[in-house]
Amino acid sequence: GAGVSQSPRYKVAKRGQDVALRCDPISGHVSLFWYQQALGQGPEFLTYFQNEAQLDKSGLPSDRFFAERPEGSVSTLKIQRTQQEDSAVYLCASSLVRDGNTIYFGEGSWLTVV
Amino acid sequence: AQSVAQPEDQVNVAEGNPLTVKCTYSVSGNPYLFWYVQYPNRGLQFLLKYITGDNLVKGSYGFEAEFNKSQTSFHLKKPSALVSDSALYFCAVRDPTGGGNKLTFGTGTQLKVEL
Numbered sequence: 001g002a003g004v005s006q007s008p009r010y011k012v013a014k015r016g017q018d019v020a021l022r023c024d025p026i027s028g029h030v031s032l033f034w035y036q037q038a039l040g041q042g043p044e045f046l047t048y049f050q051n052e053a054q055l056d057k058s059g060l061p062s063d064r065f066f067a068e069r070p071e072g073s074v075s076t077l078k079i080q081r082t083q084q085e086d087s088a089v090y091l092c093a094s095s096l097v098r099d100g101n102t103i104y105f106g107e108g109s110w111l112t113v114v
Numbered sequence: 115a116q117s118v119a120q121p122e123d124q125v126n127v128a129e130g131n132p133l134t135v136k137c138t139y140s141v142s143g144n145p146y147l148f149w150y151v152q153y154p155n156r157g158l159q160f161l162l163k164y165i166t167g168d169n170l171v172k173g174s175y176g177f178e179a180e181f182n183k184s185q186t187s188f189h190l191k192k193p194s195a196l197v198s199d200s201a202l203y204f205c206a207v208r209d210p211t212g213g214g215n216k217l218t219f220g221t222g223t224q225l226k227v228e229l
Contacts, residue, residue, distance in 0.1 A: 004157075031215060042204055042219035043158070056216060091157060095215075102148070103217060105158040 002026065004106035006092050012112045013082045021077045021109040023092030029104075030097040032075050034067055037089040037108070046090075049075060050097065082113045116141045116209040120220035127195045127227055135190040135223045137205030146208040147188040148217065149179055151201045158204065164188060175199070195227045 005024040013019050025032050031050055035043035036059075045059040051072035060067070064082075069075040079086055089108040095101045117140045127133045139145055146165050150158040162173025169181045179190045188205060202224050206217040 033216065040222075042221045043217075045216045045218070048215055050215075059216075093158075102160050102163060104160060105150070107157040110155075 004092055004094050004104055006090075006106040006109050008109060009107065010110045010112075012114060015084060015113055016081050017113075018078065018080050019082055019111060021079075021090050021092075021111070023075045023077070023094075023106060025073065025075070025092070025094030026104060028096070029094035030072075031095045031101075031103075032069060033093040033095075033103060034075070034077050035091040035093065035105075036061075037091055039088070043091055046077070079111075082111075084113050087111055087113045116145075116207050116218045118205050118207050118218055118220035120203075120205055120223045122223050123221075124224040124226065127225070129197050129227050129229050130194050133190075133192050133195040133199070133225065133227070135203050135205075135225060137188045137190065137220060138186050139188060139205070139207040140186065141207055141209040143209050143211035145188075146210060147179075147181060148206040148208070149173065149177070149188075149190050150204045150206060150219075152204065152222075153201050161190070161203075195225075197227045197229060200225055200227045 007022045034046040037043045047067045048056040049069045064080045066078045091108045093103045093105040095103040119138045148163045149161040152158050164171050164181045172178045202222045204222050205220045
């Protein structure tokens with residue numbers, strides 16, 4: 001498809017388990033973003049890549065959160081030792097690098113930590 | 115720092131009536147402004163954006179928004195609401211001079227269109 005693809009769509013993890021969420025951006029999109037959306041809230045910025053370079057990770061809530069984009073295309077958000085407060089929808093988005101370009105979002109990965 | 119306020123948690127409107135969803139913003143420079151819509155259990159869909167130029171921008175599904183610099187507002191409007199417009203709407207801002215590439219979102223406004 002032509003959109004941002006995320007997997008898995010739904011993940012239930014036991015507290016303390018590690019999880020990995022995958023994002024496949026729109027082809028040719030240089031910029032990639034991860035956002036976290038808690039229930040009833042707006043998306044909160046986590047991190048931003050331009051190609052393989054992670055230019056901003058100011059939104060990552062703790063050192064248990066780690067993101068990578070090693071070849072400048074697919075990205076993985078990893079959460080180690082999950083906690084209940086990590087339960088949220090994790091949204092990936094991508095855009096062309098030019099200023100003002102629209103950021104397009106995927107359907108999200110719904111994480112529930114039990 | 116950049117921020118967005120959506121003062122209404124919910125807006126109710128009758129089908130066929132005009133709708134307005136309010137948004138105000140705060141940035142240090144000239145803003146890039148966006149509206150997104152989210153249907154249940156779905157991601158965010160882009161509706162429209164203001165970057166520069168004409169203050170009235172038109173977007174998908176008959177929506178439009180007006181950029182008002184003096185009031186720092188970017189309200190979303192539609193002349194005639196449809197039941198299918200019922201969804202969660204998010205306003206977002208980006209400050210290209212100070213905020214990098216990230217979008218900052220409001221808390222969302224639930225729009226309910228009734229017959």
